[in-house]
Amino acid sequence: EPEVTQTPSHQVTQMGQEVILRCVPISNHLYFYWYRQILGQKVEFLVSFYNNEISEKSEIFDDQFSVERPDGSNFTLKIRSTKLEDSAMYFCASSEAQSGTEAFFGQGTRLTVV
Amino acid sequence: SQKIEQNSEALNIQEGKTATLTCNYTNYSPAYLQWYRQDPGRGPVFLLLIRENEKEKRKERLKVTFDTTLKQSLFHITASQPADSATYLCALDRDDKIIFGKGTRLHILP
Numbered sequence: 001e002p003e004v005t006q007t008p009s010h011q012v013t014q015m016g017q018e019v020i021l022r023c024v025p026i027s028n029h030l031y032f033y034w035y036r037q038i039l040g041q042k043v044e045f046l047v048s049f050y051n052n053e054i055s056e057k058s059e060i061f062d063d064q065f066s067v068e069r070p071d072g073s074n075f076t077l078k079i080r081s082t083k084l085e086d087s088a089m090y091f092c093a094s095s096e097a098q099s100g101t102e103a104f105f106g107q108g109t110r111l112t113v114v
Numbered sequence: 115s116q117k118i119e120q121n122s123e124a125l126n127i128q129e130g131k132t133a134t135l136t137c138n139y140t141n142y143s144p145a146y147l148q149w150y151r152q153d154p155g156r157g158p159v160f161l162l163l164i165r166e167n168e169k170e171k172r173k174e175r176l177k178v179t180f181d182t183t184l185k186q187s188l189f190h191i192t193a194s195q196p197a198d199s200a201t202y203l204c205a206l207d208r209d210d211k212i213i214f215g216k217g218t219r220l221h222i223l224p
Contacts, residue, residue, distance in 0.1 A: 048210040056210040091157045105157030
């Protein structure tokens with residue numbers, strides 16, 4: 001069964017450093033997403049991406065964040081100047097269509113900022 | 115802004131009984147509503163999707179209802195099993211994103 005894969009599974013970084021979280025969406029999917037989940041809280045939408053550009057982003061997704069699809073398979077989330085409050089699980093997801101279809105989520109990257 | 119409320123943070127149900135989880139939302143009704151399961155430390159896993167013109171959807175032991183007048187969805191698990199213990203997330207499928215509720219932690223007691 002096809003799946004979304006994320007690497008690394010756990011990332012520890014110093015405050016102020018930059019991190020890149022990587023995702024390989026399902027190959028025939030066209031829509032890609034990043035979500036985050038702070039411990040004990042809900043899964044929050046960050047950004048959606050289609051046709052090599054951002055289609056929607058939340059208030060959380062400010063200038064500190066950026067996304068990229070550097071090649072035909074990877075989808076990355078870059079977080080610059082990490083802060084303690086960026087510590088969370090980050091989930092990548094992909095879907096075949098914009099709406100009305102299931103989203104497939106990866107297993108997440110646990111980011112710990114120290 | 116759109117709000118999603120799931121009825122309780124935690125729900126304990128005896129094995130074999132039917133578990134019913136509630137999702138209420140404010141503002142406009144989405145074209146689609148989805149339910150996901152999330153286990154600790156894992157990503158959400160899709161369970162069911164229901165369209166605004168559908169009243170009910172079933173899949174094996176799962177049933178979802180969608181009432182756009184009440185702005186409410188009910189999620190039922192019949193003949194519940196300990197393996198059904200997880201957090202269940204209600205999600206509104208809107209434009210370019212899915213918005214999740216906080217979830218209900220369901221414990222099926224043997």
